[in-house]
Amino acid sequence: MSKISIHSVKRPETSSVWYQQLSVFSSLKKGNYRSDIGNLFPRFHLSLRKATKLIYVGAGIVGLAASIGITNKGHKVTIVEATTTLQVIGDGIAVAANSQRVLKHYSILDNFYKRAKRNVGVMQHRRYSTSEVVSACDMTSQVQQYGYAPYILSRPGYQRFLYEETEKRGVKFRFGNPAETVEDNATRPVLILKNGDRIGADLIVGADGVKSIVRKSIYPDIAISSEQNCYRASITLSKLQADPELSALTNTFDFWMGPQHLVIAGPSSDDDQYSMALYHPGNTGTAGEWKKPGDLAHMRETFKYFALPMRKILDLVDSSVVWKVVEVPLLPSWISKGGNVVVIGDAAHGMTPYQGQGAAMGIEDGAALAETLGRATNAEDIKRVLPAFEKIRKPRAELIAIASAMLGKIWQMPDGEAQQQRDERMKAMPIWDAKTWDGSYIDDVPGSLRDPNYQSWVMGHDTIIFTNRQLDKMLA
16 A cells, blocks of 8 residues: 655646536635645644533434544543434445544444455446446555545444444443434533433534434424435345356446436445445435335336346345435534534435445544544533534535535436447546545545546545644634
8 A cells, every 4th residue: 555645735637527517616615625644643632621421313323433433532422312223224335435544543443344344346337228337446446545445334234333332432322212302592502302301411413314303403494305216125145146147246336327217236345235226216215214115016117227137136126115315405504503512414414325425424524523522621612612623524525415416417317418428438537546646635625526636535535634634723
């Protein structure tokens, strides 16, 4: 693995961009967020003089990971979760280089690898109607490029792993306690549960997903939006391996690109399942409902124009669930007016799944929040440092959300000239390619999805190092 350099990034000459410019990238860029990865010596900051009481709402992946970051700094955390057990529904989840860096900082990456036995390997983009491979990228090359190869884990497996790590750190849980609202009009915020219980804390962190009760307490009128549905299904790998026409698909991760339809499918890293997410228009799903049974006949009818291998795979499916793909609109702020409540992850910036960065952004949020709270001198000082967290995290998460939505449109173009041009350009330069990166840390906001630095800006990010460098400037 090549060493990451500490000099300022040398940007390669930008080749002509072919995807439409994401002009909103520039409009959202505020201030200079640039840094490099140098100065890795330990920092000595003022820290909270005594352990604070933090309430995290939501025991999903983001809430669990965030609690690890803050308990590592000696603070007490209680996670309040509406369901009686861990949520176990969901499709495969990408754990890319930027997420793995956070796990490395938390000293849990080795344990992660014990569960995640296979990395992604080859990722391919295919034509829906012919199964022709438009582009292919060996994702193990990202070890040389970014230090880590990506993994696709089952969501239950990833969640269970993080839960086990929180238990080691003494995180307290209150399962089966749905939240009603949050009050932040006094010295300390209060979480009010549906059963009437009132829980006070020094800070309440909403990590409760796209239907966030915490966000609703800050913005009662903000509505989530949805344009697509998703069937989720999985099949035992052995069923595909028994068919000579399908067995090769168990060794790759594939994006089947069709007009307004997209299938993302491949083997999970931690079990023997072939996981599929099938995106399509209509109203089959319900926003925020993750366990609605899917209609298998409708699923097969919806994707009947896909190539024979995909149709054969769908014939092997014996059950599915369906939901709405939802987005959270850009929020004016992630922090309550009282300054003692903050939202992170999907509660703050719920995004489409097409870039595989939704959970990663939430994990980065939690890590950055822990570093920021480490700069507070006491519980009352949280209000002073919290805006710095938002200034550091909000631009990056929102830009990646916008890019993810754009990727969804690119991969679901109607058949025609624009689609043909897309395919030719993807053949010439796979979208995950990062060979132009020289190893330097990049924080300049890219101007386009095809900016040579875009992928490296996403994957090469170390949120803990970046956060501390920015905090040094903001809180000096």
